[in-house]
Amino acid sequence: MGRIVEVEAYFGEADPASHSFPGKTARNAILFGPPGHAYVYFIYGMHFCLNVSCEPDGRAGGVLFRALEPVCGVEAMAKARGLPVSPTGARALANLTSGPGRLCQAFGVTRVRDNGADFTASESELQIQDDGFPARDVLVTPRIGISKDADRPARFLLAGNPFVSGPRL
DNA sequence: AATACGATTGTCT
């Protein structure tokens, strides 16, 4: 479906920019649970964003998926968004999956459907597979769209990849 | 009960 090309790390209760900073609540409970589960939140009244919990049970932490490079299923995504059935070129494709809100819309990720889902379950729709693509040339920058701790380098992206959202350096 | 704001995106200037 898509190859992960851009993510951001959020470091739990010690990270002022993280949703888990205020402590465990009903909203962020998944971040405090076992690793490998989907934390889906609703933002700005219209967008969903997808994270995977990353720390042992009882400790908060997660990684936000910010952009994917479409690999297959492109036509179905385009049709669902009313775009030309056969989009060509990196620009048109990037409009589908570049950005945390966009990739959730493209894959139909919602809070009701996916919050708490287990990435590692064999029947999971969120399974992540190793396709052998070498994740080299990884750049690190500050995270996007936050006001607190705005300078911390915690955004990771593949150098030169056209499907990354926002600044490539 | 009322209010302020956000890990975004699209549109307009």
Add this chain to the structure above:
DNA sequence: GACAATCGTATTC
């Protein structure tokens, strides 16, 4: 570059 759309949470009264 500025700003509107839109609503679930958290905070405060």
